[in-house]
Amino acid sequence: MATFVIVGAGLAGAKAAQTLREEGFDGEIVLIGAEAERPYERPPLSKDYLRGGSERESIFVHEPAWYADNDVDLRLGLRATRIEPGHHVVRLADGSRQPYDKLLIATGAVPRRLPGPAYYLRTAEDSEALRRRFAEGASVLVVGASWIGLETAAAARAAGCEVTVVEPEPTALNRALGHELGELFARLHVSKGVDMRFGTAAAEVTETGVRLSSGERLTADLVVAGIGAAPEVWLARDAGLDVGQGIRTDAALRTSHPDIYAAGDVAESYHPLYGRHIRVEHWANALHGGPAAARSMLGHEVVHDRVPYFYTDQYELGMEFSGDVSGHDEIVYRGDPDGLEFIAYWLREGRVIAGMNVNVWDVVDDIQELIRSGVTVDAKELSSG
Numbered sequence: 001m002a003t004f005v006i007v008g009a010g011l012a013g014a015k016a017a018q019t020l021r022e023e024g025f026d027g028e029i030v031l032i033g034a035e036a037e038r039p040y041e042r043p044p045l046s047k048d049y050l051r052g053g054s055e056r057e058s059i060f061v062h063e064p065a066w067y068a069d070n071d072v073d074l075r076l077g078l079r080a081t082r083i084e085p086g087h088h089v090v091r092l093a094d095g096s097r098q099p100y101d102k103l104l105i106a107t108g109a110v111p112r113r114l115p116g117p118a119y120y121l122r123t124a125e126d127s128e129a130l131r132r133r134f135a136e137g138a139s140v141l142v143v144g145a146s147w148i149g150l151e152t153a154a155a156a157r158a159a160g161c162e163v164t165v166v167e168p169e170p171t172a173l174n175r176a177l178g179h180e181l182g183e184l185f186a187r188l189h190v191s192k193g194v195d196m197r198f199g200t201a202a203a204e205v206t207e208t209g210v211r212l213s214s215g216e217r218l219t220a221d222l223v224v225a226g227i228g229a230a231p232e233v234w235l236a237r238d239a240g241l242d243v244g245q246g247i248r249t250d251a252a253l254r255t256s257h258p259d260i261y262a263a264g265d266v267a268e269s270y271h272p273l274y275g276r277h278i279r280v281e282h283w284a285n286a287l288h289g290g291p292a293a294a295r296s297m298l299g300h301e302v303v304h305d306r307v308p309y310f311y312t313d314q315y316e317l318g319m320e321f322s323g324d325v326s327g328h329d330e331i332v333y334r335g336d337p338d339g340l341e342f343i344a345y346w347l348r349e350g351r352v353i354a355g356m357n358v359n360v361w362d363v364v365d366d367i368q369e370l371i372r373s374g375v376t377v378d379a380k381e382l383s384s385g
């Protein structure tokens with residue numbers, strides 16, 4: 001009987017296990033997770049769950065009984081420490097060796113750190129710790145006006161905390177959305193009473209706040225750093241697999257070793273639409289990448305070529321984003337940006353390369369189709385619908 005091992009019990013790993021069973025795989029499935037919790041979803045950790053608006057049970061990918069019911073050997077609180085591709089073995093922190101026929105690495109990413117005592121937001125435990133501090137009415141300094149930083153700022157404001165955000169870029173989400181749309185998010189936070197400080201980096205976190213690179217000190221009861229995440233690639237690197245910005249895979253999520261696959265935040269996969277390897281650190285990529293890797297492990301023909309997709313909720317703004325804004329030369333709006341109900345399209349040489357729908361729903365498929373098609377569009381038509 002074949003044994004398929006999945007290292008990393010997050011969304012990608014759990015969805016891969018589910019797909020293996022749904023596709024009729026009747027061999028052994030071993031799902032190994034370093035955290036004590038069964039697989040759960042992270043987006044609520046900086047939104048509803050952080051605000052205290054949802055129950056703990058709502059974040060999990062499957063019911064507790066699902067694993068036994070589906071004969072998935074879920075081993076929690078256990079870290080894989082080494083992969084030996086030549087022997088088809090994973091070594092585990094308890095000293096045991098787990099043989100495999102096929103292996104999926106879905107180890108995700110870990111927050112980048114600042115020197116000093118900062119809070120981070122990656123795990124359910126992190127979210128719960130922050131929620132408690134917010135409830136005490138602590139003053140909060142958020143380092144990084146990224147998605148997680150901004151969502152954290154919004155949750156802290158909802159709890160009534162004083163909030164400052166420090167960001168070295170000239171505005172919020174500058175790299176993700178570009179300046180114009182980044183400003184829209186910055187203005188939203190300012191309108192909610194957040195003190196936004198751009199063009200300034202935190203050099204060090206101290207017991208009383210942060211020291212900025214300018215030498216200025218800002219005080220706060222607690223500092224939350226949302227300065228990006230680094231993929232957990234060391235297992236793959238030590239095993240001699242090809243690693244770039246993440247574990248390199250082809251479009252079928254196969255690594256440089258024929259029996260080892262990678263999916264989710266940790267993978268840097270060849271994307272046929274972009275003609276290069278990209279690493280996507282978003283929920284939808286784990287949700288669909290895990291299943292794609294599972295099908296690939298089963299020998300199906302797989303091309304994981306979804307348009308990158310992301311969503312966020314901040315205050316009354318709900319949005320979905322598709323594509324990649326790099327190299328855009330024009331932005332076209334449909335609807336009312338000031339009233340926070342619109343679609344923004346990023347164009348390059350007359351073609352849509354990214355789209356963001358803000359408080360407008362059921363349009364993602366159309367936006368992604370436009371991106372995928374590569375057709376030249378008429379800006380006037382696009383803006384009038």
Ligand SMILES: Cc1cc2nc3c(=O)[nH]c(=O)nc-3n(C[C@H](O)[C@H](O)[C@H](O)COP(=O)(O)OP(=O)(O)OC[C@H]3O[C@@H](n4cnc5c(N)ncnc54)[C@H](O)[C@@H]3O)c2cc1C
Nearest residue numbers: 008010011012034042043079080108264265281282283286
């Ligand atoms: C607070 C937060 C909010 C987010 N919000 C959004 C959002 O609104 N929209 C969106 O699109 N995306 C969002 N994301 C991103 C999204 O959650 C991730 O893209 C997704 O979780 C990636 O899933 P994954 O399975 O690849 O990795 P992970 O969820 O990180 O799971 C990997 C698991 O592997 C385990 N692991 C690592 N190394 C080992 C090892 N050696 N042995 C065993 N286990 C190991 C880790 O402990 C972890 O449990 C958010 C992320 C965070 C942290």
